[in-house]
Amino acid sequence: MEGGFAGNTGPPNSFDKSEVLDVKPLRSLLPVFPAPGATNGPPFGTAPPNSPFPSGFSPFFPFSPPQGSPSTPVINQNPFDSTAVPIRSFRAEQPTSNGKNVHSSNKRKLAGLSSLKKKAKRSNVSELALAALSNFKPGINAVEKDDGDRELVETVLMRFDALRRKVSQIEDSKEQHSEVFKHANLKAGNIMLTKGVRTNGRKRIGVVPGVEIGDIFFFRMELILVGVHSQSMAGIDFMPMQGSDIEGERVAISIVSAGGYEDDAEDPDVLVYTGQGGNASADKEASDQKLVRGNLALERSLHRANEVRVIRGFKDVTHQTSKVYVYDGLFKVQESWIEKGKTGCNMFKYKLVRIPGQAGAFSTWKSIKKWRADPSSREGLILPDLTSGAESTPVPLVNEVDDEKGPAYFTYVSTVKYPKSFKLVQQPSVGCNCSDACKPGNSNCPCNQKNGGDFPYIANGILVCRKPMIYECGSSCPCFRNCKNRVSQTGFKVRFEVFKTRDKGWGLRSWDPIRAGTFLCEYAGEVIEKVEGQAGEDGANKGYVFHTNRVYESFKWDHETESAGEASSNAGEAFNIPSPLIISSKNSGNVARFMNHSCSPNVFWQPITYEQNNEAFLHVAFFAKKHIPPMTELTYDYGTPPESVADHGKKKCLCGSSKCRGYFY
């Protein structure tokens, strides 16, 4: 995969580095850290117990609500309550004809200017929009900035991504090639750092509180924000060695291996990492690497035997152009040597060995890669595709825990079916006039207008924020099937797996790493009338029902600015459902029927409508609440019945979160 060269797990030429490079001799170092005999007892406070996979999540703490605001109503009957900042109504300036050349020739000069001057060059529009987005309460104190925990890490990551999605949405709505900010992730990261919304900002050796092995990231900025690796591009992060008697001694504390150099990562427990520098660039030829900066720090870490965090980066299978990073735990540098790289220049090599006893992360990814290539190699496989081809992506059925051969019989259907008699509560709406695909910035597009002017999705079908209702393009829209406003109706793209859980029956998880905001699937099944007079509210459908009229715990997912208004700021995350909907997946359904309940879930639902054959139908769509590592069980909050319908219908909850309500329905 990484094209590593075979057999390079040892030093082929152990010649003295000081002969090749003019460096201070390192052998004067005394191995004072750590204490002898203490090398094999790393603190595994973050390792999930009793599970080969990252085990889910600590309680999710939503963003702090505005001071004194009342608790959020869950059902909001006013669809236009949302007071989002109206940034999309602006139109970007046209670029100058030779804007590109001017820009590049000014590059050198601009580099030295203050950010203020650079900003002044941008259009007022972008500045206004960004200023509006920057106007939020940091909600993080000095202690939390220095040292985090699981809640803080999750909150910071979710707030970053909410902001990034919003910046990206603004970027998408601009005219093409207009002179606006690019790189939504950098802009969002910059705002977060400027406002001090970060955690674990104090550098440290070893475990980062709240960051667990197997956690995934989609931007280098995210690594900085939670203190895993505080270099925005460089692969080696280091810090001063405390108590060192050597002037300016620095040890490596984390490295990123992401394909930038010829690393050897065949063995999950051994990483042969290439030092930094020596690459050819626009103004420079390839050269020998020097024993400075990160390389020197790694050399010191070899002598000091300190723990080094390893983050591995891969091409994201679902978004070919971008990368996904996995925190793979603690390693130690075991040896180093110099060898000639492909350019013929000397490269430093560092052999890092994984400290034993840690939960698997990269090893899980390697297994998945094998299953992808040969699905029949999946351990415990019962059925290669339980959808029988109904979905474009197969869904294997596996059981690795007991002898059960599968769930009770049901018919697989990919979408929700309304009975003929169903009384439509929504008028069919007019389609758009967009010829090929609806454009995010087109304020004349009726589909955009129905969505309140904001295009609901950014690239790759990522949801920007929750809405009272999302209106996708329907069959009367002339735009093509691949219009970006048809995310939920084109079927799921995630490589799911239905598996037998240890204590909750069958469950759902994914082979793919999932970004926050990713559309997962809809809740398929038959729309039914309320069943009266039977045990529990669902009667014979019990356990396989979705109700839109249950009480769902409110949570904050969107980026929230102070200017959005105190009183109604949460209203945008309540729903506007014209009339309650009950879907049963008892007899027929899709993968959603296997999703279990959790009181701190990683998935949420969102109502969506689009029209088919001149009738508008409501769909229940599921989206990822946060980044979800592969093989992590997918769960959503089942909610509670509006009245205490039947206490005997409740079940003991096994979600295990500290926010667990004890029961679910």
Next chain:
DNA sequence: GTTTCTTCATAGGT
């Protein structure tokens, strides 16, 4: 304190 330098980024193009 300020500026320059280095860096296993990204996104969008061909």
Next chain:
DNA sequence: CACCTATGAAGAAA
């Protein structure tokens, strides 16, 4: 997709 290039920001070093 394998490569190209424009844009770009953090932190260390100067």
